[in-house]
Amino acid sequence: MSNPDYQHYYVPAQSPWPIVGAVALFFIASGAGLTVMQLNSEQGNGHWLLFIGMAILFYMLFGWFRNVISESQQGLYSKQMDQSFRQGMSWFIFSEVMFFFAFFGALFYARVFAVPWLGGDSNNVMTQEVLWPSFEAVWPLITTPSGETTQAMGWQGLPLINTIILLVSSVTIHFAHHGMEQDKRGQVKVFLGLTIALGIAFLALQVEEYVHAYNDLGLTLQSGIYGNTFFMLTGFHGMHVTLGTIMLIVMWLRVFKGHFSGEKHFAFQATAWYWHFVDVVWLCLFVFVYVL
Amino acid sequence: MSSIVNPHDHGHDDHHGAPSGFKRWLFTTNHKDIGSLYLIFALAMFIIGGAMAMVIRAELFQPGLQLVDPHFFNQMTTVHGLIMVFGAVMPAFTGLANWMIPMMIGAPDMALPRMNNWSFWILPFAFAMLLFSLFMEGGGPAFGWTFYAPLSTTYSNDNTALFVFAVHIMGISSIMGAINVVVTIVNLRAPGMTWMKLPLFVWTWLITAFLLIAVMPVLAGAVTMVLTDKYFGTSFFDAAGGGDPVMFQHIFWFFGHPEVYIMILPAFGVISTIVPTFSHKKLFGYASMVYATASIALLSFVVWAHHMFTTGMPLAGELFFMYATMLISVPTGVKVFNWVATMWRGAISFEVPMLFSIAFIVLFTLGGFSGLMLAITPADFQYHDTYFVVAHFHYVLVTGAVFSIMAAAYYWLPKWTGHMFNETLAKWHFWLSLISVNVLFFPMHFVGLAGMPRRIPDYALQFADFNAIISIGGFAFGLSQLLFVYVVYRCVKGGDAAPAKVWDGAEGLEWEVPSPAPYHTFSTPPEIK
Numbered sequence: 001m002s003n004p005d006y007q008h009y010y011v012p013a014q015s016p017w018p019i020v021g022a023v024a025l026f027f028i029a030s031g032a033g034l035t036v037m038q039l040n041s042e043q044g045n046g047h048w049l050l051f052i053g054m055a056i057l058f059y060m061l062f063g064w065f066r067n068v069i070s071e072s073q074q075g076l077y078s079k080q081m082d083q084s085f086r087q088g089m090s091w092f093i094f095s096e097v098m099f100f101f102a103f104f105g106a107l108f109y110a111r112v113f114a115v116p117w118l119g120g121d122s123n124n125v126m127t128q129e130v131l132w133p134s135f136e137a138v139w140p141l142i143t144t145p146s147g148e149t150t151q152a153m154g155w156q157g158l159p160l161i162n163t164i165i166l167l168v169s170s171v172t173i174h175f176a177h178h179g180m181e182q183d184k185r186g187q188v189k190v191f192l193g194l195t196i197a198l199g200i201a202f203l204a205l206q207v208e209e210y211v212h213a214y215n216d217l218g219l220t221l222q223s224g225i226y227g228n229t230f231f232m233l234t235g236f237h238g239m240h241v242t243l244g245t246i247m248l249i250v251m252w253l254r255v256f257k258g259h260f261s262g263e264k265h266f267a268f269q270a271t272a273w274y275w276h277f278v279d280v281v282w283l284c285l286f287v288f289v290y291v292l
Numbered sequence: 293m294s295s296i297v298n299p300h301d302h303g304h305d306d307h308h309g310a311p312s313g314f315k316r317w318l319f320t321t322n323h324k325d326i327g328s329l330y331l332i333f334a335l336a337m338f339i340i341g342g343a344m345a346m347v348i349r350a351e352l353f354q355p356g357l358q359l360v361d362p363h364f365f366n367q368m369t370t371v372h373g374l375i376m377v378f379g380a381v382m383p384a385f386t387g388l389a390n391w392m393i394p395m396m397i398g399a400p401d402m403a404l405p406r407m408n409n410w411s412f413w414i415l416p417f418a419f420a421m422l423l424f425s426l427f428m429e430g431g432g433p434a435f436g437w438t439f440y441a442p443l444s445t446t447y448s449n450d451n452t453a454l455f456v457f458a459v460h461i462m463g464i465s466s467i468m469g470a471i472n473v474v475v476t477i478v479n480l481r482a483p484g485m486t487w488m489k490l491p492l493f494v495w496t497w498l499i500t501a502f503l504l505i506a507v508m509p510v511l512a513g514a515v516t517m518v519l520t521d522k523y524f525g526t527s528f529f530d531a532a533g534g535g536d537p538v539m540f541q542h543i544f545w546f547f548g549h550p551e552v553y554i555m556i557l558p559a560f561g562v563i564s565t566i567v568p569t570f571s572h573k574k575l576f577g578y579a580s581m582v583y584a585t586a587s588i589a590l591l592s593f594v595v596w597a598h599h600m601f602t603t604g605m606p607l608a609g610e611l612f613f614m615y616a617t618m619l620i621s622v623p624t625g626v627k628v629f630n631w632v633a634t635m636w637r638g639a640i641s642f643e644v645p646m647l648f649s650i651a652f653i654v655l656f657t658l659g660g661f662s663g664l665m666l667a668i669t670p671a672d673f674q675y676h677d678t679y680f681v682v683a684h685f686h687y688v689l690v691t692g693a694v695f696s697i698m699a700a701a702y703y704w705l706p707k708w709t710g711h712m713f714n715e716t717l718a719k720w721h722f723w724l725s726l727i728s729v730n731v732l733f734f735p736m737h738f739v740g741l742a743g744m745p746r747r748i749p750d751y752a753l754q755f756a757d758f759n760a761i762i763s764i765g766g767f768a769f770g771l772s773q774l775l776f777v778y779v780v781y782r783c784v785k786g787g788d789a790a791p792a793k794v795w796d797g798a799e800g801l802e803w804e805v806p807s808p809a810p811y812h813t814f815s816t817p818p819e820i821k
Binding site for chain 2 (some may be wrong): 015019029224292
């Protein structure tokens with residue numbers, strides 16, 4: 001009945017990490033909720049819950065990944081297991097794509113429908129007449145219907161430099177991956193280090209861009225739908241770059257510890273996929289948020 | 293097979309049996325344990341959400357305001373919806389998936405067993421948050437389970453952030469659960485279990501899991517925008533800043549419509565499993581069932597705005613969404629036809645799972661027809677936001693999804709517990725449920741067509757008689773479910789020993805292992821011929 005060539009699929013014994021992770025998410029979610037609710041009040045303890053939750057989550061990730069790494073080092077994982085990890089990561093990235101899709105959807109809806117309709121387009125002449133007769137429907141929406149004004153962020157300068165940085169980092173991580181596949185660990189260390197540096201540079205410039213937006217342009221999160229979509233899209237992207245950079249740093253440290261081999265380097269591969277994903281999201285951002 | 297439940301008997305040479313004590317459930321990586329956890333959790337939520345429905349029906353028993361204040365009534369309708377959708381129906385199907393998919397495809401467990409446990413344990417915390425907000429100053433969410441802006445932004449209470457983050461972690465749970473299901477099915481099928489040999493329950497869950505991964509993140513986006521609109525001064529859903537409240541509905545229903553199929557596709561899988569067993573025939577049109585399921589899933593992405601016909605969409609939009617929606621009745625019709633054709637000239641036996649399945653086919657189809665009526669744009673202007681809509685989605689969700697879950701529970705309980713359930717009591721449960729559910733929901737069609745609006749604690753006098761009848765049906769249906777809890781409890785505790793193949797017409801790998809199913813099954817994959 002059974003197949004003699006079959007290598008056992010590793011089903012782990014009991015593990016404390018999932019329940020620790022669930023507790024962590026509980027603290028994070030309720031802490032974040034309370035923090036937001038207490039934004040305008042002097043006292044509040046929500047942020048402490050949030051910090052505790054983050055600490056537990058960090059502890060959980062550390063312990064869980066340590067378990068997985070040691071199981072992998074002991075050779076408990078079959079080829080089939082590796083496939084499970086790969087497919088799991090791909091679907092996770094797909095879910096992330098759909099998360100960004102929601103915000104891109106909001107951007108497109110605002111640009112194609114909401115703003116022109118407020119300006120009287122289609123059959124909405126009376127909408128404009130009754131609500132805000134002097135409103136002008138343009139994109140970027142620098143004057144909102146209620147009269148808030150801001151300035152638009154151009155695509156030259158920092159955004160263009162950042163685009164180039166991310167594109168180059170996509171190439172460097174590709175070379176790092178090539179090095180990994182050929183077991184050239186020196187090449188991996190150099191190119192992975194370069195990728196990390198580029199990621200950090202991107203984040204630093206992003207911060208500078210935000211400072212510029214807030215201080216010089218008066219472009220804030222509250223600046224109507226243009227500011228909303230600008231900061232939510234670039235902000236969530238920035239959070240993903242931060243996470244990606246942390247993942248890259250962990251991979252770098254693991255390379256120095258002698259982990260991975262030419263055939264077995266799922267974690268590295270997953271990080272590389274993730275990095276390409278944030279890169280592609282940025283390209284869409286650059287085109288639809290900055291240029292067009 | 294032993295009829296005594298002793299988990300320590302099932303240890304394999306290279307595997308541990310079920311650990312004992314509380315830690316077994318907290319730390320488990322076993323798909324059967326996690327499946328049981330999901331199912332018990334779903335049942336608990338079904339009772340809590342049901343209790344809220346009882347509050348609603350008690351208030352609506354008579355016109356006028358008598359028992360609860362309107363704000364609390366709004367919280368009840370909102371949280372009833374959220375709990376039933378995210379706490380009862382979805383976890384119940386995930387529980388069935390956990391229990392049955394690995395056994396059906398000959399896999400040793402789910403592909404990522406630890407993540408599986410994480411997915412489950414997030415849920416009790418998420419719903420604790422949601423329920424806790426009901427007792428806070430200002431109360432819980434009161435804007436309907438669809439949390440339309442500006443009800444959830446400008447006009448919501450300060451505790452909305454808790455709702456937002458509770459939904460966030462529910463979403464994380466669902467996405468991880470769905471990823472696990474997809475990876476298990478794609479990667480862990482036993483040799484020879486080719487795609488077109490896959491049991492239909494597995495097929496429908498594969499497609500459901502795809503829908504979950506695709507749309508739960510969109511829900512996360514929607515609640516995030518609600519959060520920033522309410523607390524951080526953005527204006528996604530505020531025309532004064534260039535946004536649009538209708539945009540909320542577009543984003544929400546882009547999630548929401550696939551979501552309703554997330555709650556019904558696994559039900560189709562269950563019915564497609566049970567009907568052939570008790571008809572003692574092969575399922576009619578297996579391949580067309582697979583393609584119909586996939587078509588329904590794909591179409592579900594392009595019909596969302598049929599929930600918004602009265603928002604003033606351009607005519608082209610109204611027409612597109614009307615025709616696209618009506619198109620869904622084609623693959624759905626294929627399914628209903630196939631179930632009926634399976635029963636046609638079969639040697640049908642009427643055990644409890646089959647009774648629920650037949651009720652499902654008739655009553656779900658009825659819900660489908662009222663859905664078709666709602667899909668017709670000009671007619672929808674009349675029905676929109678009335679009790680007709682409430683009748684429609686309760687027919688598809690209660691007599692549809694919930695009945696299929698009941699059918700599945702009765703079908704596989706002997707496999708899970710090793711005991712037969714009390715058939716007499718189970719039949720009582722079925723007949724009481726069947727009659728009361730129709731007393732409960734059928735008259736809603738009439739009051740809806742007559743114009744009674746949904747989500748309102750009071751109503752005009754002419755609706756009084758029907759509402760009294762509806763409430764009586766509601767209480768009866770609610771009480772009948774306590775009988776279900778009792779039957780399940782009795783079955784877990786004891787009963788006649790169940791054989792490996794509980795139902796003589798049943799097919800599939802799950803019937804080749806003893807009852808109760810050993811703690812670990814198929815540690816080495818079986819060969820499928």
